Amino acid sequence: MKELFKRYENVILLLALFIFASILLANNVKGKTAANPLERFALTLTSPLQRFVMFSYHTVSDAWFGYIALVNTNKANIQLRKQVEKARFKSGLLLEELKKYRRVDSLLSYHPIARSGFQVAEVIAWDSTNVAQTLVINKGNRDNVYENMVALTHDGLVGRVVTATGHASRVLMITDARSAVDAYVQNSRARCIVVGQNKRQCIIRYLSRDAEVKPGDTLISSGLGGIFPKGLPLGKVSSLEPGEGMLFYRAEMKPGFNLDKIEEVLIMTGPSNRMEKGVKK
Numbered sequence: 001m002k003e004l005f006k007r008y009e010n011v012i013l014l015l016a017l018f019i020f021a022s023i024l025l026a027n028n029v030k031g032k033t034a035a036n037p038l039e040r041f042a043l044t045l046t047s048p049l050q051r052f053v054m055f056s057y058h059t060v061s062d063a064w065f066g067y068i069a070l071v072n073t074n075k076a077n078i079q080l081r082k083q084v085e086k087a088r089f090k091s092g093l094l095l096e097e098l099k100k101y102r103r104v105d106s107l108l109s110y111h112p113i114a115r116s117g118f119q120v121a122e123v124i125a126w127d128s129t130n131v132a133q134t135l136v137i138n139k140g141n142r143d144n145v146y147e148n149m150v151a152l153t154h155d156g157l158v159g160r161v162v163t164a165t166g167h168a169s170r171v172l173m174i175t176d177a178r179s180a181v182d183a184y185v186q187n188s189r190a191r192c193i194v195v196g197q198n199k200r201q202c203i204i205r206y207l208s209r210d211a212e213v214k215p216g217d218t219l220i221s222s223g224l225g226g227i228f229p230k231g232l233p234l235g236k237v238s239s240l241e242p243g244e245g246m247l248f249y250r251a252e253m254k255p256g257f258n259l260d261k262i263e264e265v266l267i268m269t270g271p272s273n274r275m276e277k278g279v280k281k
Contacts, residue, residue, distance in 0.1 A: 119143050119267040121151075124168070126259070133176035133198055133259075135159070139267060140167045148227055150268045156233035156256030157181070157221060158265055171265070174234065175202055175255060182224040183234055188212040194219060194234055194253055201238060204251035211249075215240050219253055229268070 121137035139145045141164055151158040151171045159173040174181055179196040190211030195203045207213065217237045223230025235255040242249065 117144075117269045119145055119269055121145070121169075121265055121267050123262050123265065126262070131198070133173045133179075133196060134162075135171040135173065135262065135265070137169050137171060137265060137267070138167070140165045140169050142166050144269050145169050145267050150228055150232070151265045152232060152268070153257050153262065153265055155258070156235065157228060158257050158262070160227055161267065169267075173255075173259075175200065175259070181228055181234060182222045183219045184222050185211065185213050185237075186218040186220045186233075188217075191222070192219070192251075200254070200259065202235065202253045202255060204237065204249070204253050207249045207251050209242065209246055209249060213237060213240065213249070213251075 119139050121139040121143075123135050124138050125136035127134050135151070135158070137145075137151070145161060146164050147161050149161045149164075151160060157174060159171045159176070159179060161169045162172040163170040172179055174194060174196055175198070176196040177198045181194045182191075183194045184191050185207075188211055190208060190213055192207040193205045195205055197203050204219070215237050219234040219237065221228040221230060221232040221234060233256050235253045237251060238254040239252045240249055241251070
């Protein structure tokens with residue numbers, strides 16, 4: 001105990017003096033008497049310590065309450081960020097719905113559907129390789145979609161349904177090598193056949209060298225063959241060169257639809273369309 005007292009002797013005496021001076025000051029305030037020399041000496045001696053203590057108190061207090069305020073502000077910022085992220089997510093969904101509405105509205109404004117019933121179908125898968133050019137849509141027999149029904153967009157003919165199940169169907173696009181569409185040039189009415197080649201361009205066969213045709217002309221389905229209705233735009237002539245024997249052009253067509261941007265298609269399901277396909281009502 002003595003060793004502890006000796007070690008902190010100065011500190012203990014300073015604290016005792018501080019307490020004594022504080023008691024004198026308190027009594028003086030209560031009694032409203034003038035300060036005596038001892039009080040003035042104690043005040044002079046202890047005032048630096050009091051200032052240090054008060055400065056330390058305010059510093060620690062400000063730091064503590066600043067920390068509390070910072071923690072609360074951080075929590076509020078986290079909540080605000082979550083709300084902003086949620087609002088951004090909802091905004092993205094609404095924007096996507098708006099874009100879908102505009103695409104579907106554009107599809108429904110396409111004139112050929114006025115004479116036929118239709119189903120708006122979403123593309124859920126597609127295969128664009130050197131082996132096949134097909135789409136899978138989310139409509140099938142339960143939606144009155146059957147084989148050989150026509151698929152199109154507002155840009156023109158896409159293809160026909162080749163396989164239909166209860167809830168999904170596969171569409172063979174006109175760019176597939178197994179596809180052939182009887183067609184004619186819209187302006188000159190020159191006959192030809194549009195054949196797929198598993199690429200983004202189709203081949204134009206049997207287009208006479210005597211035909212009045214030039215790159216950029218539109219090709220239209222002729223209605224022959226019992227599959228595709230007459231008057232559906234197929235695409236535009238993209239290249240035109242004299243073929244061997246000078247009887248037919250060697251030509252290609254760029255389809256009207258953009259494979260990379262197809263998200264919905266129209267499936268023509270009207271009564272006349274179904275009879276043409278041989279589908280039972």
